Amino acid sequence: MAEEFLKRDWTVTGTVRGPATPLHELSQRYPQRVEIEHLDITQQDQIAALRSRLAHRVFDVLFVNAGITNNPSETVGEVSTEEFTRVMVTNALSPLRVVEALHPLVADDGIIGVMSSGQGSVTNNTMGMREVYRGSKAALNTFMRSFAARHQASRRAMALMAPGWVRTEMGGSDAPLTIEDSIPNLVGTLLGTQGKPGLQYLDYLGRTVPW
Secondary structure: OHHHHHHOOOOEEEEEOOOOOHHHHHHHHOOOOEEEEEOOOOOHHHHHHHHHHOOOOOEEEEEEOOOOOOOOOOOOOOOOHHHHHHHHHHHHHHHHHHHHHHHHHEEEEEEEEEEOOHHHOOOOOOOOOOHHHHHHHHHHHHHHHHHHHHOOOOOOEEEEEEOOOEOOOOOOOOOOEOHHHHHHHHHHHHHOOOOOOEEEEEEOOOOEOOO
């Protein structure tokens, strides 16, 4: 996503956890338009420190992307408390903590986006599987709806984005979409929400995903 924004002549401030990431590679290619901050999204003190470092800034788009999974065949009855907590904290709690901390830095007519998943749709869950991951993304969606309800007077657009099943380390080799199939469309859809206040749950092609 960072690369797609850069191709569209945006300036990107991105967070990383490690010293050598694809974002660092992008910073070499776009030295004047990439700023790197360090953040482990699961650590509240690091979120607060990031908020403090960026306090003087105004952003047109805030996009929060965090996701892990457990064994996809593991049911809720089988998963350990520790593993359940790990997935829920990373996928649901932490992204909303970042939104809560950083939304004051977003322009009044800007966009707040969060990476969700089509598997967060309760309506579309007719097959089961990936129970804990599904639950974490459904929780993320619910928390974001609560945030939006508390900010109904805001002029900002808000979007929960479902990127499709993409061939990434998490998505696996069987996924039908490449990053090149998904991300340019996802970024275009996200930017297309500007000027449309309120929360939408959209896929990468701009189609509404049922809650």
